[in-house]
Amino acid sequence: MTESTAHTDLWPAPVATAAVDATVTVPGSKSVTNRGLVLAALAAEPGWLRRPLRSRDTVLMADALRAMGVGIEEGVGPDGTGEAWRVIPARLHGPASVDVGNAGTVMRFLPPVATLADGPVRFDGDPRSYERPLHGVIDSLRALGARIEDNDRGALPLTVHGAGALDGGPVEIDASSSSQFVSALLLSGPRFNQGVEVRHVGAALPSLPHIRMTVDMLRMAGAQVDTPESGGEPDVWRVSPSALLGRDLVVEPDLSNAAPFLAAALVTGGRVTIPDWPEHTTQPGDALRGIFTDMGGACELTDAGLTFTGTGRVTGIDADLHEVGELTPVIAAVAALADSESVLRGIAHLRLHETDRLAALAKEINELGGDVTETEDGCASAARRRRSPTYGDHRLATAAAARPRSR
Numbered sequence: 001m002t003e004s005t006a007h008t009d010l011w012p013a014p015v016a017t018a019a020v021d022a023t024v025t026v027p028g029s030k031s032v033t034n035r036g037l038v039l040a041a042l043a044a045e046p047g048w049l050r051r052p053l054r055s056r057d058t059v060l061m062a063d064a065l066r067a068m069g070v071g072i073e074e075g076v077g078p079d080g081t082g083e084a085w086r087v088i089p090a091r092l093h094g095p096a097s098v099d100v101g102n103a104g105t106v107m108r109f110l111p112p113v114a115t116l117a118d119g120p121v122r123f124d125g126d127p128r129s130y131e132r133p134l135h136g137v138i139d140s141l142r143a144l145g146a147r148i149e150d151n152d153r154g155a156l157p158l159t160v161h162g163a164g165a166l167d168g169g170p171v172e173i174d175a176s177s178s179s180q181f182v183s184a185l186l187l188s189g190p191r192f193n194q195g196v197e198v199r200h201v202g203a204a205l206p207s208l209p210h211i212r213m214t215v216d217m218l219r220m221a222g223a224q225v226d227t228p229e230s231g232g233e234p235d236v237w238r239v240s241p242s243a244l245l246g247r248d249l250v251v252e253p254d255l256s257n258a259a260p261f262l263a264a265a266l267v268t269g270g271r272v273t274i275p276d277w278p279e280h281t282t283q284p285g286d287a288l289r290g291i292f293t294d295m296g297g298a299c300e301l302t303d304a305g306l307t308f309t310g311t312g313r314v315t316g317i318d319a320d321l322h323e324v325g326e327l328t329p330v331i332a333a334v335a336a337l338a339d340s341e342s343v344l345r346g347i348a349h350l351r352l353h354e355t356d357r358l359a360a361l362a363k364e365i366n367e368l369g370g371d372v373t374e375t376e377d378g379c380a381s382a383a384r385r386r387r388s389p390t391y392g393d394h395r396l397a398t399a400a401a402a403r404p405r406s407r
């Protein structure tokens with residue numbers, strides 16, 4: 001999808017006339033695919049990524065790594081089943097140009113990789129990418145020995161003058177605006193001469209499951225990582241210098257992208273099964289099981305996958321989504337159909353995502369008849385209106401009857 005079509009392509013939202021009953025296979029995780037690509041590109045030997053997500057963000061990541069010399073062949077896997085990408089690491093080089101689009105993972109995970117290239121790597125992207133925070137990555141890399149030209153903006157566009165290696169070592173970073181600053185430094189950390197020790201200083205870090213995902217995937221690739229959870233200091237992550245293994249990685253389904261299908265079961269009183277739902281995962285989407293159960297459904301994890309059943313009655317929730325912010329859009333939409341009020345908290349940083357997600361959700365849901373108010377750190381959604389807004393006036397009732405269901 002190009003940036004212009006992303007804003008102009010309209011498609012008719014499906015309408016359920018009865019309770020849904022479906023099995024929906026969701027595509028691979030974007031976060032796992034893009035971490036997998038980076039780790040495979042930095043490995044000492046070739047590797048495979050099976051069932052990768054093919055999306056704008058992942059294609060941009062693959063193209064960017066190719067521009068720096070990495071071989072990425074798209075095809076079917078070693079056993080002939082399903083899509084698989086072969087990643088063949090190579091000595092990284094500039095000059096290269098990277099289009100980050102509006103992908104947080106590309107704009108944040110790749111500048112550290114570019115410090116390991118021989119030569120300049122220029123980063124540019126969609127207009128919105130210039131507004132998304134990147135200072136944490138730029139300042140940290142400079143403190144670790146990198147040369148970066150950014151016209152003192154602390155944002156895109158920028159050029160990383162790769163020197164083929166980076167000293168690395170300890171660095172302090174305020175990652176309260178995005179957990180991706182921490183993930184970015186950790187992912188390339190094994191390839192820095194002294195590894196890296198990242199100390200977060202500042203307000204609470206969002207999206208901790210995504211940092212756990214980074215740590216888990218680094219460990220699977222053979223890196224040694226010390227974390228607050230493994231007995232280290234709070235808010236400090238340490239990666240030792242080491243070679244990385246080439247892995248044969250099967251990408252989990254994107255559980256956050258299961259949200260609209262689980263929501264369909266919840267609001268229509270139907271049933272949806274998502275195959276291959278992992279028993280253990282670092283994906284934040286796993287939290288949907290608890291959140292949508294609190295909102296009135298029930299779920300069961302079996303060999304067939306996750307089966308979620310709704311009753312058609314939706315209960316409002318008061319939830320702190322700081323750790324699982326990317327689930328907010330669907331939860332907010334479901335909350336607009338609830339019998340009681342909802343408050344979604346801890347998600348001020350969503351104003352800095354692909355768009356200002358809090359403003360966009362309030363505007364779009366309210367245009368469809370909801371009652372959402374932005375708060376300082378999230379949004380509040382009133383209970384669903386039981387009747388059309390007819391003001392007790394029969395002529396307004398005729399207007400409401402003719403209103404479009406959606407745009």
Ligand SMILES: O=C(O)C1=C[C@@H](OP(=O)(O)O)[C@@H](O)[C@H](O)C1
Pocket residue numbers: 030031104105177178179180183206207210325326349
């Ligand atoms: O590292 C990742 O893959 C992500 C981290 C989170 O970013 P923030 O910490 O910026 O919210 C999340 O919201 C985003 O959808 C994906």
Ligand SMILES: C=C(OP(=O)(O)O)C(=O)O
Pocket residue numbers: 030102103104105106326353354
């Ligand atoms: C915020 C997201 O993506 P990113 O920050 O990686 O662009 C997302 O996918 O919800």
